[in-house]
Amino acid sequence: MSIIKAIIILGGLGLIFGAILAYASKKFAVEVDEKEEKILEVLPGANCGGCGFPGCGGLAAAIAKGDAPVNGCPVGGAAVAAKVGEIMGVAVDSSEKMVAAVKCSGTCDKAKDKYEHQGLKDCRAAAALIGGSKACSAGCLGFGTCVSVCKFDAIKIENGVAVIDEEKCVNCGKCKEACPKALIVEKPASKEVFVKCNSHEFGKAVKVKCSAGCIGCGACAKVCPVEAIIIDNKLAVIDQEKCIGCKVCVAKCPTKVISGDISDRRKVTIDEEKCIGCTACARACKFGAIEGEKKQPHKIDQDKCKGCHLCLPKCKKGAMSLVDEEIKATN
Template sequence: MVIVSAAAVTGGIGVVCGVLLAVAAKLFAVEVDQKVIEVRNALPGANCGGCGFAGCDALANAIAAGKAPVNGCPVANKQAHEKIASIMGVTADESEKKVAHVMCQGCDTVAKQKYEYNGVPDCKAAAAVMGGNKSCDKGCLGFGNCKVVCAFDAIEIVDGLAVIDKDKCTSCGKCIEECPKAVIEFVPYKNNVIVGCHNKDFGKAVKDVCSVGCIGCKICEKNCAFDAIHVTDNLAKVDYDKCTHCMVCVEKCPTKAIQGDLLSRKKANIIEEGCIGCTICAKNCPVSAIEGELKKTHKVDPEKCIGCGVCATKCPKKTIEMK
């Protein structure tokens, strides 16, 4: 009888506790927004923090609450962005992707060495010894701390310099946080003109430590027809909103501190059948590379054309192609 009584009491307590827990669950239940769940499921789950939030869960909550854009995940592809936009009932506007870039070209071949470093192969450790082994104390040390923290295999060390594959970069920003020299910055993915230098010292001081550093000569600034590059604190900076990728600055830079693939430079070409001779292209060309009389077919002088694309943008008949 004692055992039966004990079992009955225990069972009764269990029933009472179960009822109390069920009531508590109803009273204190936290409603979960179904959109949060759906958005979270659409995200890739990298939890890299590249979006600026703690992880995918935090981003999903922010998107559902309207505090983050539907294309806020730099790792997700276009299809994922469109799916999230559909969940939220909006359109996935394509914002230009930004990627990390090492603002330095001071590889071991061109950068002078201050001393021979035989310590731990670590950028922070090397930077603690007289600012690093390279004579330029503003440049990349090349020991690969950024490569170690990159979860996407987007960074390689080539000749003592970190090189980032922009097609693999997810803009997570881990490399930027890790670099003790703060030499890594975000740049627009599509931009092909980049000042590959981080040194703000005067020209002679830069020349003494690196042959491909920016010397602040302002030749790029003087030759830019679009006011897209300016020298501030002895260092040239590109205004990506104004840059047309004409690469005149790349061509004119005496130290080749400005990076750009001149072989990929495009030239304007007028499709003669469609040209109405309105002269709009000629009037807007900043280098007078287009000739032609009113109401007659115009032609582009390839020797003068800098490939800025202004004429193609302005042509009302869209008969100018860049190739």
């Protein structure tokens, strides 16, 4: 009998407490914006913090309140931004994808060391000891601290230098924050041409420490047809908005510190029988290498042609083709 009473009492208490909790949950409920919930559903859930907020929940709340842009998620990219923009009822900026880039070419075979590092394999710890083991004070230390903070497997250490996998990179900024040398920056994913050095020393000092460093000679700036390169404090700097990707600077750089694949650089020739003289190719050429009157077959001055191929997509008649001979890197 006592057992039955105990069960009844406990059951009654359960019902009473349940009713109290149900009332309290309604009375003191925190209203959640419906848009916030919808935004959270479309966010990738990586919780990487690359957006500047504490996880996807923080970003969703900020977007719903108007405190963050609809394209604030670096992981989701344009696809997620479009969905969030639809929820918020605003247009989405279709800006280009940005990725991380490492401003160093000082691999183990090119950069010299001041001493042999035998301590903790961490870039921040190494940098605290007279700037690290590399002779170049601006060089990548190569211990992979950036690798350890990347949640997307987008960085690896190759021959002593951090290398970014642009396909995997979401530009969350974690590697940038972790690098004690401030060597990791962002650049447009479509821009291949990039100065992989961050040294501001004089050319002679750079050469002594690293054979792949920028010596500030200015050769790249001189050959750039659109004035997209300047020498700032002894270091070449590329204005990515001006850069047309002709890669002439890549071929001209004596230390090969400017990235860009020039293996397919060939001069261009024109089939005069197919050319209708529309002048589209001539207008695209930044080197004055294409000559000819309007509605007359054009010709290419091979001495001026740099193999940038900016003219090729402009020809709609298939009158342009590549010369077999590869252009020398010093062109």
